[in-house]
Amino acid sequence: MGSMDGPTPTTENGRTARTNTTCNGNKQQQKIQSDDGFDLSVVAADKENEVFRKGKPGLLPLEVGTRVMCRWRDGKFHPVKVIERRKMVSAGPNDYEYYVHYTEFNRRLDEWVKLEQLDLDSVEADVDEKVEDKATSLKMTRHQKRKIDETHVEGHEELDAASLREHEEFTKVKNIATIELGRYEIETWYFSPFPPEYNDSLKLYFCEFCLNFMKRKEQLQRHMRKCDLKHPPGDEIYRSGTLSMFEVDGKKNKVYGQNLCYLAKLFLDHKTLYYDVDLFLFYVLCECDDRGCHMVGYFSKEKHSEESYNLACILTLPPYQRKGYGKFLIAFSYELSKKEGKVGTPERPLSDLGMLSYKGYWTRVLLEILKKHKSNISIKELSDMTAIKADEILSTLQSLELIQYRKGQHAICADPKVLDRHLKAAGRGGLEVDVSKLIWTPYKEQG
Ligand SMILES: [Zn+2]
Numbered sequence: 152m153g154s155m156d157g158p159t160p161t162t163e164n165g166r167t168a169r170t171n172t173t174c175n176g177n178k179q180q181q182k183i184q185s186d187d188g189f190d191l192s193v194v195a196a197d198k199e200n201e202v203f204r205k206g207k208p209g210l211l212p213l214e215v216g217t218r219v220m221c222r223w224r225d226g227k228f229h230p231v232k233v234i235e236r237r238k239m240v241s242a243g244p245n246d247y248e249y250y251v252h253y254t255e256f257n258r259r260l261d262e263w264v265k266l267e268q269l270d271l272d273s274v275e276a277d278v279d280e281k282v283e284d285k286a287t288s289l290k291m292t293r294h295q296k297r298k299i300d301e302t303h304v305e306g307h308e309e310l311d312a313a314s315l316r317e318h319e320e321f322t323k324v325k326n327i328a329t330i331e332l333g334r335y336e337i338e339t340w341y342f343s344p345f346p347p348e349y350n351d352s353l354k355l356y357f358c359e360f361c362l363n364f365m366k367r368k369e370q371l372q373r374h375m376r377k378c379d380l381k382h383p384p385g386d387e388i389y390r391s392g393t394l395s396m397f398e399v400d401g402k403k404n405k406v407y408g409q410n411l412c413y414l415a416k417l418f419l420d421h422k423t424l425y426y427d428v429d430l431f432l433f434y435v436l437c438e439c440d441d442r443g444c445h446m447v448g449y450f451s452k453e454k455h456s457e458e459s460y461n462l463a464c465i466l467t468l469p470p471y472q473r474k475g476y477g478k479f480l481i482a483f484s485y486e487l488s489k490k491e492g493k494v495g496t497p498e499r500p501l502s503d504l505g506m507l508s509y510k511g512y513w514t515r516v517l518l519e520i521l522k523k524h525k526s527n528i529s530i531k532e533l534s535d536m537t538a539i540k541a542d543e544i545l546s547t548l549q550s551l552e553l554i555q556y557r558k559g560q561h562a563i564c565a566d567p568k569v570l571d572r573h574l575k576a577a578g579r580g581g582l583e584v585d586v587s588k589l590i591w592t593p594y595k596e597q598g
Contacts, residue, residue, distance in 0.1 A: 210274060211266075212236060212247040220273040221251055221264055228270055230254050234261065235324045250324050258420055259340035261325060326350055327417060331371070333359035333445050335470045343416035359445060362410035382444035383407065383435040389483075391588040395444055396483065397435045398591070401428030408433060411449065415466045420502070430454055431463065432594060434487075436480060438471075447471040450480050452487070453498075454594050459540070461488045461495025465505070475581025481512045482584045488538035491593045496540050513539055513547040514577040521553075521565045522574075528563070 213219065213233055220228040231251035239246045249269065252261045326345065330337050331354065345364075349355065355364045356371035360380035365371050384407050385399035401408035408428030431451045437444035448467035453460055462484040467476045481497075488495035497509060516537050520528065534541045545561075548554050551573050553564045 210271060213249060213269070213274070218254075218275040220270040221253070222268045222270070223253065228273075229256070231264075231269075237263075327355050328353045330355050330357055330364075330414070330417065331368075332357045332414075332468070335468075337469050339417040340469075341417060341420050343413050345413055357410075357414065360443060362407055362414060362446075364410065364413070381442075382437060382439070383433075383446065385433075385435075388591040389584075389589045390439075391585045393439050394479075394582070395437045395439050396589075397437065397444070399433040399435060400594075401431040401433060405429070411435070415449070415464060418466055418469065419464060434480070434483065436476060436483075448476050448480055450484055452484065456498075458498075459493060459495055460498040461485065461493075461538075462497045465497075475579070477508055478512060478581030479584060481508060482580070485512075485516075485538050486584050486586055486589060487591065487593075490589070490591060494534055494538050494540045496543060510547065510550075511577045512580075513543060514551065514573060515580050517544060517547060518551075518570050518574050518577070521563065522567060522570050525565045530563075 213236065215233055215235060217233045219231060219233070221231040223229050231253050233249050234252050235250040236247045237250075239248055246266070248263050248265060250261065250263050252258060325339060325342050327339050327343065327349070330339060345355070349364070349366065352366045355366065356368055357364045358371065358374055358378050358380075360382060361378055361384070363374060363378075365374065382395070383397040383399055384404045385397045387395055388398045389396035399407060399411075405428055408431065411433055412428065430453055432454060433449055433451050435449040436447045438447050439445070446468065448465070448471060450465040451463040453463055462481070465477065465480050465484075467474075467480070484497075485495060497505065501509065516539065517533060520533060520536060530541050530544050533539070533544050537544075545554070548563060553569070553573075554561045555564055556562075
């Protein structure tokens with residue numbers, strides 16, 4: 152779920168790392184600094200002192216699972232765990248590259264590094280905690296397991312714990328490093344299960360309109376001469392200024408739906424890759440100009456959800472992040488639910504970023520209404536007005552300490568000063584959805 156242009160990601164040790172993404176339309180650069188201004192390199196240095204120095208011969212090549220210090224793009228050493236290794240082309244017997252996970256950072260920063268970036272004096276004695284890892288894989292919920300099953304390329308057999316583990320191993324290593332999409336070259340964040348024939352490509356070229364992908368620039372150029380799409384397939388259901396939203400039925404546009412999933416997975420860690428795109432509608436947000444409609448982000452939605460999910464996956468593409476599009480997509484999903492006359496909720500699990508974005512949305516929407524209606528409104532009425540589930544309204548208001556119990560009943564506190572303070576803390580709402588520009592009827596199965 153959800154990569155959003157919202158709050159800051161959290162590193163594994165619970166510290167908050169701020170990822171400043173700047174896009175010059177060509178290259179992304181990321182800087183990491185802890186939220187409280189604490190320099191992460193200090194943590195790294197402390198860690199280094201604890202490490203038993205063990206630069207013994209015969210250490211190379213390093214085993215998968217090895218913990219070692221690695222020089223990152225900030226020029227400083229950070230603790231990493233070796234996830235994978237590979238022999239370098241035209242190299243000596245010990246010339247390997249290592250795929251490492253920076254244990255203090257989000258997995259999106261995992262990368263291939265050269266031996267000279269590693270401080271071999273800092274290699275730790277133990278290799279991998281097999282027991283701990285096994286416990287983690289067995290602790291997966293049925294829901295997570297179902298998702299893994301669906302991600303599995305063959306996807307037909309029930310996976311046992313061992314093959315599940317193997318699958319996890321496989322999906323850990325980023326396969327495609329960059330993509331070209333329209334006028335952007337974008338560094339990818341995560342593994343995506345492209346068909347095997349694409350596994351030897353570090354870079355893929357996407358047609359920004361039909362999302363077909365190719366291994367070579369010349370192939371893309373040839374494709375662009377004959378591709379007649381200038382926007383996503385499907386119906387344009389919203390247009391306001393230069394923004395358009397297209398509704399794409401996964402059943403009618405299977406290839407597009409699959410391409411979109413491959414693309415999205417490059418930026419979503421725990422996304423389910425639905426090969427069965429038939430069951431989904433995709434809402435693709437575009438910025439339009441005289442060259443066409445350029446995809447900014449999207450969300451997917453099950454056509455029928457027994458759990459009243461109104462959103463399955465959500466993504467704002469990196470060049471468009473931090474501009475309020477993620478908030479726009481969330482707001483849009485609720486506008487659709489309102490038109491359907493149903494309450495809706497995002498599919499779980501939500502990423503930490505996703506949860507923060509949703510809490511911000513719920514807070515802004517509910518508090519704006521409370522400001523107008525004072526206390527004279529019930530949770531049920533709030534739910535009817537907003538399509539937000541009653542228990543999510545209650546938990547949002549409780550977490551803001553706006554619910555008081557009086558004589559066995561709960562009452563909503565609507566002190567304007569308190570509401571304003573919370574609204575300020577919840578941040579800006581991003582781009583507004585202009586409901587008058589939404590021309591849409593809810594999905595109905597065609598007979
Ligand atoms: Zn195309």
